[in-house]
Amino acid sequence: MSPDQIIFIQSALNGILVGSLLGIVAMGLSLTWGFLKIANFAHLSFALLAAYMAYSLMVDLALHPLLALLLILPVMFVLGVAVQWLFLRFQVTTFTSLLLTFGLFIVLENLITFIWTADTITTRSALPDFLRKAIRFPPPLERFFVLPPDLLAFLVAVLLAGGIHWLLHRTAWGRAVRAMAEDPVMAQAYGVHYRREALLLSGLVSATAGVAGLLIAIKMPLFPSLALAWLGVIVAAVILGGLGNPIGALVATSLLILVQNVWSVRFQPSWAPLFAFSLFILYLALQPDQLWRQWWSQRSLRRRLRASSSSASSSAPAER
Secondary structure, three states: OOOHHHHHHHHHHHHHHHHHHHHHHHHHHHHHHHHOOOOOOOHHHHHHHHHHHHHHHHEEEEEEEEHHHHHHHHHHHHHHEEEEHHHHOOOOOOHHHHHHHHHHHHHHHHHHHHHHHOOOOOOOOOOOOOOOOOOOEEOOOOOOOEEEEEEEHHHHHHHHHHHHHHHHHOOOHHHHHHHHHHHHHHHHHHOOHHHHHHHHHHHHHHHHHHHHHHHHHHHHEOOOOOHHHHHHHHHHHHHHHHHOOOHHHHHHHHHHHHHHHHHHHOOOOOHHHHOOOOOHHHHHHHHHHHHHHHHHHHOOOOOHHHHHHHHHHHHHHOOO
16 A cells, blocks of 8 residues: 555544544534524534633643543533523524624633633643554554544544434434424424423533533644634534434534545645535535435335336226
């Protein structure tokens, strides 16, 4: 295998793994946008805020990452519930939420700068040894490797996406959430408590931002405007993956980062986001998923028509 091929494959692998980390953030935005009709861009700042909290707990207080996570999760849950309560209290619409949450996004960025300064910080000195050493594949793939934080983020992202999907489609609470997203008035008529379910969902979504924040603190250096760098990719992934679809958001984020990484191997890296978003715009213009559904429905209809005509022709001689 040539060096160029090795670099190409390693870049694609890194793109999938790093994309899974941002995919956790995209899942949260997808859920609030899809089920609560709130385009909560501040969710990205929630993840960054959790990352800075993880830094303080791990570096300043010398806590283990798991213990730091246990402290971060309830704080993020309460933050999510509080923000959603304000949205419900003032009856914020989807369009208004775009403005309010983007304003909250900026406020949190400035709050982070005020508390932790604008300097770049990292938790590397506080990480356990097993999170610092690269893991190489066994022969004959020994030239390829994964970083433990990337592998951990990938495993957590897959578990979260699968768990949320199961929760939404296999539990009574999930059916209630999907019902209130389709028709809140009808859902409440059938006994769904909209306010309670919305607050609980928002709290759980913010808790996932806490998980993402810890993984971000472990993976990368932190600076206050970091969330702004994620905004375009995450919003594009949420739209590509489908609102309210955690698995779709995870897959779309991984694919977008993979495309950017692979492009950077062969071409100018600064053009990688432009290429990825050109594919995104092309997807929106062509809407291949709708074309596929139309083709499949027409194919199914033709098969049913042929089946009905053949059964009618075979029963005609029997009647004679």
